[in-house]
Amino acid sequence: MIDVRGLGFQYASSARQALEDVTFSCGAGELVLVAGPSGGGKSTLLRCLNGLVPHFHGGTFAGEVVTGGLDTRSHQPRDMAGVVGMVFQDPESQMVAETVEDELAFGMELAGTEPLTMRKRVEEALDLLRIEPLRARRLESLSGGELQRVAIAAVLTMQPRVLLLDEPTSQLDPQAAEELLTTVRRLNDDLGLTVLIAEHRLERVVQYADRLLYVAGDGSVEEMDVRDAMGSLPIAPPVARLGRALGWSPLPLSVREGRPFAEAYGRGNGNAPLTVHSGSTPRGKATVRLAGVGVRFGEIAALRDVTLDVFPGEITVLMGRNGAGKTTLLRTLAGLTPPDSGTVSVLGRDVGATATELLADDVALVPQRPEDALYKQTVAEEIGETLRGTGREGSIDEALEEWHLEPLRDAHPADVSAGERQRVALAAMLAGRPRLLLLDEPTRGMDYETKELLVANLRSRCGEGATVLLASHDVELAGRCGDRVVLLAGGEVAVDGPAREVLSESLTFSTQVNKLMGGRYLTPEDVLARRERLGT
């Protein structure tokens, strides 16, 4: 179905090869996972398969790509639309029509499909993606997950034989991401569609994938068996990492596969809190104090009577569904959204009475979308802007080093990959040594390596006495670095407790390792640390 021979590509604006001498092939009906560090060329590889590279993105192209019998050198992407369907990261930027049905019909209308056939295919696509109830809805009224499913349906009506998904879940919350990936798998099963999916949330897809293409970042692409890949690559879901460390074979890729090993190992050992960092150190004086805080947007109460103290030297994770008020709480602390009632004090200052730009000396907020944070011409300038504006102490080099950005020093923030841009935003907003760090959903679409870097950096900032408050859906992240978890529901604090307690007693908010091993274990490291202590 897909034949790639000797493929090489270099963007016109770049000094190095994005892909070099890549050769692989995919059979019909395969589900192939495209993995690798962000910025490594996953998106470029997918774009090669439907001709967007080199027809839409200029550069130096070598080799041969044949998808569904069409050679991309002689076929424009628009001519390949009937064979390859592609869905991009941001669902909003790929919509044209105003209602769901119109969006689904758009491609077919352009192709001049018979109205009756069109009708039939629209109905099929609505059923396949389970979006029939949305058929007459206007696109702007849909949620991110719904939009992404509409985007896939719109591509499916063209009856492609290959589906390319470029990090389709990076804009979605875990629930929506889970549903989307389940749907993709069903399409692969039922329709025999060849699916190539670039995805960071390996724990959700890895067990369904037939094969894995590892895009290493040096231009090479390696074809691997999934289980082998999980046994050797730095990227692996927690279950696989635990299995690897404990020598389980064959390596489990999902909680289900790991269960027999866990039973044999002894589930639930060590119910006493195992301190990796459990917040047992004495607390300092609270740096953030909210008392009876309420925020309303018109009819909707985003926050209701929130009373909360946050302490220095701890990472506090705010969790909760979409719309629970996490973002609003962070914005209130940074002075962007003034509270309608109650008092907010940050580092002894009354937030209601202090302008955001003055608070910025001590308070840093990293917004959800890195694009929203960046506006200068180079990465170094982005960092310099913050240091200059806030008068925080620190240097550009220090920040570049902290976030491994030295090679990108003079790059334009818009020209780097999505994952790199996240690091740039973190480096820019957290430059200097702010005493309160607020992070909104920092791990969306983030690869494992960057996540590790983020955790390490937040830990070290905490160790220096900073206060970290991060909003996240990412249970694994909370398990890795959280000291305390505050669960918001409907704008109110629903649960507040040590991370280890909250994350191990929950049906939906527990980590993979906790599901597998029970007890108070949250991460593979917890299990291993216990093992070491027992000397087995």
Place this chain on the structure above:
Amino acid sequence: MATRAATVERTGAGGARMTAGSLHPGAWLAWLAGGCVAVFLTSNPLYLSLGLLAAIGVYAAVRDTAKGRALTPFVALGLGLAALSVPFNVLTGSSGPSLLFTAPSLTFPGWLGNVTLGGPVTGEALVTATGRALSIAALVALAGAFNASIDHFRLLRMTPRALSQLMLSLTVAIVVVPQSLAQAKAVSEAQRLRGRRSRGLRALPGLLLPTLHGALERSVQRAESLDARGFGGGRPDTSVPPALAGVAGLGLCSWGAFGHYYYGASWLSIAALAAGASLVALALLQGGPRQTSRLRRDVWSARDGLVVAAAVVSVALVAGLRLAGAGDAAYLAYPDVVAPGFHAAGALAFVLLMLPALLHAPDVAGSEHKR
């Protein structure tokens, strides 16, 4: 339950679009064209005020289904343009006997056109300028009401092949505007979070570039996705003559419109407009038959017919008045300012433009949205 029933009805109707309330995009187009021509044909402030009112009335009626596309920016634009045009017109050439006051004057040298700014300001010039301002405001209001009432995507599908690229660009541009505003807000917040202390006008230059950059980037993403979905596929459209005719036609139209405003309503400018419009039409016809198809036909109802008929009658009435020299359709404030004449037929012409306000009803899709 009602919405459920509506959904079933929609799907059960043999592929026809069952948006019971909204008028056919073609009818809206006819309404817009009729309204613009009628406004063009007269310089009588009384009729122009009626035209302005008609446009605002129609907007008020369709507002509930306007999908967040507010008239406000259009009103602001119209008022701004109109307000600017008055001093501009008055100061660049006032004549007539009734002198109001004399402004300080400045004459540019010959190589700059020998234009005099300022000087005597007369009542005649003021009345004429106000008439022009009214006409600009009426045109902008018509465009605003049109924009609020139609579904851009339905319009996009109606465009002939020769113009489809242009219309697509327009649609993408329309989508980009609200996104750019959101982007500007985000950038401004990021600047404050990073301690930048300038606000208001001084912050504008720093805001503009990133906002434009963001908007551009999003447009490129959309273009890429469209390419991948087959837009512009099929037979390449390389025929040059239609494109030339189209450009020439548009040029003639603009020249006619300019002449209309600068030299007043005359048959010459109207002839230029008509010739330009026919050239554009010719270009569209030559652009070849569309090879696309449609999921749902837009249903043409009796109400759509009524709206078109009203637009035609409205143009005919104003043109008739002009031909007959009745009702002061081609009102001139020179040589003396006199009260403009008034004829019931002229009033009727612009009242007829209100018709969509009566025939429009909330859309099925619209009520679905509110659920």
